[in-house]
Amino acid sequence: MGYKKEYYIKALADVAKHRLTADETAKNNLLSVYLAHPDIKELDEKMNALGLLAVKSAVKLSGADEIINLKSEYEKIDENKQELLTKYNISASTLKPNYCCKNCSDTGYINGELCDCVKRIAKEYYYNDLCEKMPLEKSNFETFDISLYPDDARVNMQEIFNFSKEYADTFNTTSKNLLFLGRTGLGKTHLSLSIANIAIDKGFGVIYGSSQNFFNQIQDEAFGRKQGDTLNALLECDLLILDDFGTEFMSTYISSAIYNIINSRILRSIPTIISTNLSLGEINSQYGERIMSRILGNYVIKQFTGKDIRQIQMLKNNT
Ligand SMILES: Nc1ncnc2c1ncn2[C@@H]1O[C@H](COP(=O)(O)OP(=O)(O)OP(=O)(O)O)[C@@H](O)[C@H]1O
Ligand SMILES: [Mg+2]
Structure with a gap:
């Protein structure tokens, strides 16, 4: 069933707000972890740098071997990072945004189509008005x-x-x-x-x-x-x-x-x-x-x- 545009606009605004909150919370959690454990920050910085190098290698035609090496280096550092997280008793999930909708990650769309979560919220607004x-x-x-x-x-x-x-x-x-x-x-x-x-x-x-x-x-x-x-x-x-x-x-x-x-x-x-x-x-x-x-x-x-x-x-x- 289709609802008036205003209900979808409200629903999309809600979804965008959820996404912003989830992103902010994850970012703040990460900053707190960095403050308490600079060793984790160091490993993240190394992984970010390796990621950039991998992008540069990808645009070079001869970069295939380089990418494989970078990938294995990245995986090793990531393993170290996971060990540190366990040691400090930090759940990895708190560092990732906890989106309300796991299907669209609170973007409101899947492959250019409105996600069901938006339709559900629009319906709630419509029913509320009725x-x-x-x-x-x-x-x-x-x-x-x-x-x-x-x-x-x-x-x-x-x-x-x-x-x-x-x-x-x-x-x-x-x-x-x-x-x-x-x-x-x-x-x-x-x-x-x-x-x-x-x-x-x-x-x-x-x-x-x-x-x-x-x-x-x-x-x-x-x-x-x-x-x-x-x-x-x-x-x-x-x-x-x-x-x-x-x-x-x-x-x-x-x-x-x-x-x-x-x-x-x-x-x-x-x-x-x-x-x-x-x-x-x-x-x-x-x-x-x-x-x-x-x-x-x-x-x-x-x-x-x-x-x-x-x-x-x-x-x-x-x-
Ligand atoms: N058992 C109860 N405990 C507390 N408040 C009650 C109780 N039953 C009814 N009320 C309150 O009394 C008022 C009248 O109740 P309600 O509106 O449910 O009656 P009704 O049976 O629907 O009446 P009507 O047929 O006139 O619509 C309401 O304010 C309601 O919250
Ligand atoms: Mg009544």
């Missing part, structure tokens, strides 16, 4: 407080918490689809974003946001009112989180886009998490049997219970 400003940092498993649920809901909510934590810890692109059902303020978005946090940390491409905004955006793009390819991004991302499902302003186009996304992702076995205030019966009447039967057959359903935590927290803060 995701709404939801409280991602605030919503994690550590801030989930089970004591906020009333006694009769705690066992169920503890089970949903454990399930979600396990789901996140073992998340991969073949993980199951989840449907979080429940009234307002019970932690559906909180747990969805907790899963998103871990999946993002693992390097998966996650898109999350309110269903209403996504489908409005998709419709606007389809009818040329906005530019973008949100539909494709929602079809192909590793994990799609459709929050507040059921709040979309229904149109024939949106209804078929919803079906397309849910069905295509099931067929490709890539996971989706849907959270909604609707009951199963309401989903059935609002979206019809085609969507309902796909959800029933392919989603793990979790029914959230308890009392509105927004209100509980508000009361706590006011006392």
